[in-house]
Amino acid sequence: MTTTWMRWLSATMATPLRFVAFVARAAAAALRGMPAIDVALLTSRLLVRSLPIVVVVNFFCGAMLTVQAAASLQIFGAASMSGVIVGFGGVREVFPLLAGGALAARSGAEIASQLQAMRVTRQIEALAMMGLDPLALLVAPRLLACVFGAPLCVLAAMLAGLFGAQAVGTLQLGIDGGTMWAALLSGVSRFDVVVGAVRGVLLGVLVGGVATFEGFASGDNDAASVGRAAHHAVIRGMVVVCAACLLLSWLIYGRHA
Amino acid sequence: MTSSMPAPAARSAAIELVGVTRRFSARAVLDDVNVAIAAGRTTVLLGPSGTGKSTLLRLATGLLSPDAGVVRTLGVDVFAAKKPSLLQLRRRMGMLFQDNALFGSLSVFDNIAFPLRRVARTPEADVRRRVDELLALVGLSGFGERLPDRLSGGQRKRVALARAIALEPELVLFDEPTSGLDPQTSASIDQLIRATQRRLGITFVVITHDIESAALIADDAGLLLDGKVHVFGDRATVWASTDPRVRAFLDRAPPAGAPR
Numbered sequence: 001m002t003t004t005w006m007r008w009l010s011a012t013m014a015t016p017l018r019f020v021a022f023v024a025r026a027a028a029a030a031l032r033g034m035p036a037i038d039v040a041l042l043t044s045r046l047l048v049r050s051l052p053i054v055v056v057v058n059f060f061c062g063a064m065l066t067v068q069a070a071a072s073l074q075i076f077g078a079a080s081m082s083g084v085i086v087g088f089g090g091v092r093e094v095f096p097l098l099a100g101g102a103l104a105a106r107s108g109a110e111i112a113s114q115l116q117a118m119r120v121t122r123q124i125e126a127l128a129m130m131g132l133d134p135l136a137l138l139v140a141p142r143l144l145a146c147v148f149g150a151p152l153c154v155l156a157a158m159l160a161g162l163f164g165a166q167a168v169g170t171l172q173l174g175i176d177g178g179t180m181w182a183a184l185l186s187g188v189s190r191f192d193v194v195v196g197a198v199r200g201v202l203l204g205v206l207v208g209g210v211a212t213f214e215g216f217a218s219g220d221n222d223a224a225s226v227g228r229a230a231h232h233a234v235i236r237g238m239v240v241v242c243a244a245c246l247l248l249s250w251l252i253y254g255r256h257a
Numbered sequence: 258m259t260s261s262m263p264a265p266a267a268r269s270a271a272i273e274l275v276g277v278t279r280r281f282s283a284r285a286v287l288d289d290v291n292v293a294i295a296a297g298r299t300t301v302l303l304g305p306s307g308t309g310k311s312t313l314l315r316l317a318t319g320l321l322s323p324d325a326g327v328v329r330t331l332g333v334d335v336f337a338a339k340k341p342s343l344l345q346l347r348r349r350m351g352m353l354f355q356d357n358a359l360f361g362s363l364s365v366f367d368n369i370a371f372p373l374r375r376v377a378r379t380p381e382a383d384v385r386r387r388v389d390e391l392l393a394l395v396g397l398s399g400f401g402e403r404l405p406d407r408l409s410g411g412q413r414k415r416v417a418l419a420r421a422i423a424l425e426p427e428l429v430l431f432d433e434p435t436s437g438l439d440p441q442t443s444a445s446i447d448q449l450i451r452a453t454q455r456r457l458g459i460t461f462v463v464i465t466h467d468i469e470s471a472a473l474i475a476d477d478a479g480l481l482l483d484g485k486v487h488v489f490g491d492r493a494t495v496w497a498s499t500d501p502r503v504r505a506f507l508d509r510a511p512p513a514g515a516p517r
């Protein structure tokens with residue numbers, strides 16, 4: 001009876017444990033240092049790839065939230081206050097979540113498929129055969145790039161969402177620009193911005209960790225594994241992002257909501 | 258006097274496998290393999306596809322671990338070695354992968370320069386000189402700026418050889434260097450392998466199922482069958498073997514009962 005349970009548990013926990021051990025090893029390699037230029041190039045590449053989609057998605061999300069907030073507040077004749085709802089819910093929850101998702105979809109997929117392609121074509125073994133450590137050389141700088149890039153994506157997402165809300169508020173709903181912006185910001189404190197940045201670092205570790213894990217450590221090297229690594233990085237990356245955001249919100253905002 | 262004669266096994270072996278077994282999902286791909294590959298020569302390991310030739314090479318480099326037995330490469334017990342000494346050992350060998358494993362985003366020059374820059378930390382002026390030298394050695398002078406994609410299969414193999422010998426290894430491993438190449442290109446790669454080995458005097462280990470190629474480059478030869486080294490010795494001895502299975506492989510006789 002107990003053995004069945006334990007077997008079930010160890011089977012279920014094997015991959016998560018392997019994942020944690022992998023990220024820990026990559027983080028340790030990152031702390032041992034690496035060429036700053038590699039990390040800078042990878043970070044700027046990540047931003048170039050992911051920022052546009054982060055901005056577009058969140059601009060429209062901010063706009064749509066405003067439309068719905070106005071529609072519901074209209075009932076109480078308080079449509080001009082719709083910015084408050086977007087400020088609270090958008091900046092604290094929805095925009096960071098979408099930033100994490102967009103990051104997983106764009107840069108997570110790219111990192112995973114790139115590493116897996118190197119695995120399939122034996123480039124990773126070629127590095128190992130030169131007496132180099134592929135984990136330190138390939139995984140650690142990509143993980144760091146995600147850790148540096150993700151907070152910027154989260155902050156950009158917050159701004160884009162607010163601008164989207166402002167645009168709908170003033171152009172479509174006819175709310176005064178100053179009133180709208182003040183309502184938006186009334187929902188946002190400096191604390192929220194700090195939490196957003198911290199959340200960004202966590203999302204960077206998770207999205208980068210999942211992407212490098214899927215691309216580097218899947219153990220597969222068949223031709224189809226490149227596509228598989230990419231879609232696992234997206235799907236699993238998004239699931240992990242959602243779970244982490246939910247957990248963080250409970251911990252930080254849950255008690256005085 | 259006679260008692261101080263070195264035992265044959267003590268003659269310097271570049272790679273030594275003692276009782277090595279490796280399984281993949283319960284099937285023993287290599288089954289209690291014993292072989293000693295002599296230093297300073299070219300040894301060709303032959304065998305039909307799927308007999309574990311690549312597996313043997315990967316064991317010798319520590320990229321794969323055995324289920325039983327000892328692998329000694331350049332005098333180092335590969336699976337007793339700690340990670341730093343394993344990395345150190347790998348710097349003393351070069352490997353040509355079946356599909357070359359060139360870095361696709363780097364030019365030919367940067368591919369060959371990679372181990373010099375990243376491993377040996379060679380000053381940039383020396384890198385240039387050394388890469389030009391290597392390009393000339395493999396007959397690719399003037400191709401430095403190309404991307405690997407823009408080369409023919411034979412040229413890519415030459416780049417892989419140049420990269421593998423850039424750090425002046427003591428041992429170079431070749432995984433099917435002529436597979437997928439046309440007969441003429443294969444012959445030119447065989448010639449290059451032979452000439453390079455003669456010139457450097459280091460140990461080359463080549464695995465292949467290409468008998469013609471083996472006849473051209475081998476000093477020693479072995480035949481892998483059913484997870485065992487079926488025969489091993491100098492080329493003339495192996496080629497003169499009367500063992501029916503060796504003959505069948507070398508004479509390319511189809512297995513009994515095979516469809517015609």
Ligand SMILES: Nc1ncnc2c1ncn2[C@@H]1O[C@H](COP(=O)(O)OP(=O)(O)O)[C@@H](O)[C@H]1O
Nearest residue numbers: 281282286304305306307308309310311312313
């Ligand atoms: N990583 C692996 N996982 C599972 N099976 C493998 C793996 N590597 C090799 N094999 C199996 O081992 C056998 C020998 O493979 P290999 O050493 O590549 O043969 P060869 O190079 O002689 O063609 C093949 O049947 C292959 O399917």
Ligand SMILES: [Mg+2]
Nearest residue numbers: 310311432433
């Ligand atoms: Mg093979």
